[in-house]
Amino acid sequence: DCLLSRGLGDVYKRQVLGVVLATFYLLPSFGITIATYVAAGLSLACALAVLPIQSNKEPRAQQVAPQSRSMPMEWQWASGVSGFATLALQIAYARLLSLLFRNSTYSFGVLIASFLIALAGGGYWVSRRGARTKPHRAAAFACLACAVLIPLSVVAFVKIGGLQYLDLEHSFAMYALTASAISLTVVGPAVVVAGVVLPLSWLGASTGPDDRSRVVGRLTAINTFSATAGALVASFVMLPILGPVSYTHLTLP
Numbered sequence: 001d002c003l004l005s006r007g008l009g010d011v012y013k014r015q016v017l018g019v020v021l022a023t024f025y026l027l028p029s030f031g032i033t034i035a036t037y038v039a040a041g042l043s044l045a046c047a048l049a050v051l052p053i054q055s056n057k058e059p060r061a062q063q064v065a066p067q068s069r070s071m072p073m074e075w076q077w078a079s080g081v082s083g084f085a086t087l088a089l090q091i092a093y094a095r096l097l098s099l100l101f102r103n104s105t106y107s108f109g110v111l112i113a114s115f116l117i118a119l120a121g122g123g124y125w126v127s128r129r130g131a132r133t134k135p136h137r138a139a140a141f142a143c144l145a146c147a148v149l150i151p152l153s154v155v156a157f158v159k160i161g162g163l164q165y166l167d168l169e170h171s172f173a174m175y176a177l178t179a180s181a182i183s184l185t186v187v188g189p190a191v192v193v194a195g196v197v198l199p200l201s202w203l204g205a206s207t208g209p210d211d212r213s214r215v216v217g218r219l220t221a222i223n224t225f226s227a228t229a230g231a232l233v234a235s236f237v238m239l240p241i242l243g244p245v246s247y248t249h250l251t252l253p
Helices: 002-050 075-103 105-133 134-161 174-192 199-205 209-242 245-248
Strands: none
Touching: 002 105, 075 105, 075 134, 075 174, 075 199, 075 209, 105 174, 105 199, 134 174, 134 199, 199 209
């Protein structure tokens, strides 16, 4: 499970590269149509590259993990609530960042890259320390830390620019660097801590190698569906009613 956490961090790091290339090269140079075709082509290339891969190991005798043991409900709730809160929080941070840097492709791309870097950091921490921690306790501390760090990040946003546009139009390089620095330093800590919850859920719910695929598949599905719900509820319900500052305080995992 610690290796899975490290693999999750590696996936996030590669996604950061895609976000940076799309935001600062593909879209400005070729436009949205070509950038979309490139993304679709890369996805197809990945599919074609994976299809021929076959395991070198001989098929084992069928060993089915005991199905009588139901997956602990607390880990299902943890993965679901963390997914909902993380994507809802991303929507709130995108709105707050747009109040400082305008609602541009660049500010949104910087935020997505910062989120992925922070989530990779959370997965990396679990890969290094997960085997030496108690998952229940670590997940509880992570949620408590988020409860402190998220309101502090909102205060930081307000203090930095008073939720008004920063005057950085004279230099695009300064605009990009400032947006990146603020995103990483203000958003990063809360998202790193939130990013440990899903890998810790894998670690806490798994009983061994034979049970791992079932645990990872189910908890990741719960996390992903909940994240989808979080993004939709945040965009169409919570944010319009509460506004970005009040709403952000409600996205505590």
